[in-house]
Amino acid sequence: MNILRRDLLVGGGALCLASQVKVFAQTAAPLRERVYADKAPASLTSYKRAVDAMLALDAKDGRNWFRQALIHVLDCPHDNWWFLPWHRGYLLNFENICRELSGDDAFRLPYWDWTESPSVPLAFFDDELNPGNARFTEGYVRFREGAEDMLKSWWTGLTTEQLSQLSVRPTPLTDVDSILAELDSHFYSGNGARDPSKDAPDLADDAKANVKLAYIEGALSVGKFDQFSSYKTNTHHDQGHQGTLESGPHGMVHYRTGGFMGAFLSPVDPIFWLHHANLDRLWDVWTRKQANANSAILPDKADIDAFKNEPFLFFHGKDGAPLAKRCGDSLDLNGLGYAYEPGSAESVAAAPVAPPANLTNVLFALNVGADLRSGFEASGAITGLSEALSVVGDDSSSELFTRITLTPPSDAKDVSVRVYINCPYLSKFTPVDDPHYVGTISFFSAMHRSQHHSNEVTVLLPLGVALKALGEQKELPRSAIKVQLIPIAENPSQTVDGMLQSVTVEVL
Ligand SMILES: [Cu+2]
Structure with a gap:
């Protein structure tokens, strides 16, 4: 492609031809197709064949279905800026394996457009794609029979670097037994494997609102980059600070798909791969939006080498052999062999981007220190915002956001925290379609932390939806925004602890 582009440029009419070449480059790669509701493209037939083949493989084969899920347990980054590149590499290698084992050379992993239809696509209740089906439980039993021996010999083959990465996991994995215990504790069967059912495939209302x-x-x-795709840490095993994509859409789709999807063994559910393909697609939409506005698409120069050089050491190639990669290998979508069929929010990529308001990056922060208790409000009110609020509905590209730092509940499995602003009648019964509603926080990554890791999580939520709704009913805040949190435990008898540490209102 480089050669072609240079030749064309030399040939004259440079601008026009160069842009044609660029368009060609974007559309020539085979498409990852869009899946939602009952839209089931032909690639799902190949996907079913691949899943079946992977379930049937021996535990010694790195392409075994549960070996692939194990990679996520061992190595997945969350709450840091390797979240998107790591998952892109993970999906790419998985896609290669599916191509190999389905016999479909053209196979590309489809994506779940949950914005178009916030329900589990109907094909995922077919036996081959339903993790509650007996074939997944039976496959796991077969895998477990060989898993201990396999892991023992695998463990002795690990490099020093791999071993040191495992030891600093949020849940340190220090021997074969700790890995097996981690797997068994997150295995579900039957109806426990996923919350939505064929008769009621919709995600819960709070997840719908976040997508x-x-x-x-x-x-x-x-x-x-970090505001969108989570923040800088020293290694991809450190956690703490989510960007806008991980905060709302990523976490809530995991949480409300439930079962396997609620925790790190989520790749056992075949929908996991399509969920992350959609996140990968939205990263591409964001990247093209940035490029379109001549804005940065990656971290700042000072950080870029450390960012790109981060090693991802636990992938497997299409032959099942271990495959070491680096973050930098999967940053540029051109050349990875796929593109996305356009889906929800595609228009953002091409829309003209207005310049930011003068106030950009203004930050109002408040320490709160309020206990989280199920069903009760914890809040912090930020004042002096009249100038910041002037960006609401103006011509600039700037928007208001709130950044919330929490100490998560010690048992965060079935707990979420709803966020509202300026609601005078807030209670645990206030619905998520209330105009004061901002979004919901769930704790996908926090569940996998041990005590010696940072015990806080920070999320970044856009306030635009709530401010627009409040403006429409003439309730737009004049100068103060009270950020209100209501923890919701799925089981009303569960006690919730944790703390609201701080809130901000920011113009970004
Ligand atoms: Cu995920």
Whole structure:
């Protein structure tokens, strides 16, 4: 492609031809197709064949279905800026394996467009794609029979670097027994494997609210890599600070798909791979939006080498052999062999981007220190915002966001925290379609932390949807925003602890 482009440029009419070449480059790669509701492209037939083949493989084969899920347990980054590149590499290698084992050379992993339809696509209740089906339980039993021997010999083959990465996992994995215990504790069968059912495939209302188009557009509106795709840490095993994509859409789809999807063994559910393909697609939409506005698409120069050089050491190639990669290998979508069929929020990529307001990166922060208790409000009110609020509905590209730092509940498995602003009648019964509603926080990554890791999580939520709704009913805040949290435990008898540490209101 480089040669072709240079030849064309030399040939004259440079600008026009160069842009044609660029368009060609984007559309020539085979498409990852869009899946939602009952839209089931032909690639799902190949996907079913691949899943079946992977379930049948011996535990010694790195392509075995549960070996692939194990990679996520061992190595997945969350709450840091390797979240998106790591998962892109993970999906790419999985896609190669599916191509090999399905016999479909053209196979590309489809994506789940949950914004178009926030329900589990109906094909995923077919036996081959339903993790509650007996074939997954039987496959796991077969895998477990060989897993201990396999892991023992695998463990002795690990490099020093791999061993040191495992020891600093949020849940340190220090021997074969700790890995097996981690797997068994997150295995579900039958109805426990997923919350939505064929008769009621919809995600719960709070997840729906976090994936609707206006919310996704707010998440995409940020202008810096870390604001969108989570923040800098020393290694991809450190956690702490989510960007807009991980905060709302990623976590809530995991949480409300439930079962396997609620924790790190989530790749056992075949929908996991399509969920992350959609996140990968939205990263591409954000990247093209940035490029379109001549803005940065990656971290700042000072950080870029450390970012790109981060090693990802636990992938497997299409032959099942271990495959070491680096973050930098999967940053540029061109050349990875796929592109996305356009889906929800695609128009963001091409829309003209207005310049930011003068106030950009203004930050109002407040320490709160309020206990989280199920069903009760914990809040912090930030005042002096009249100038900041002037960006609401103006011509600039700037939007208001809130950044919330929490100490998560010690048992966060079935707990979420709803966020509202300026609601005078807030209670645990206030619905998520209330105009004061901002979004919901869930604790996908926090469940996998041990005591010696940072015990706080920070999320970044767009306020645009709530401010628009409040503006429409003439309740737009004049100068103060009270950020209100209501923890919700699925089981009303569960006690919730944890703490709201601080809130901000920011113009980004
Ligand atoms: Cu995920």
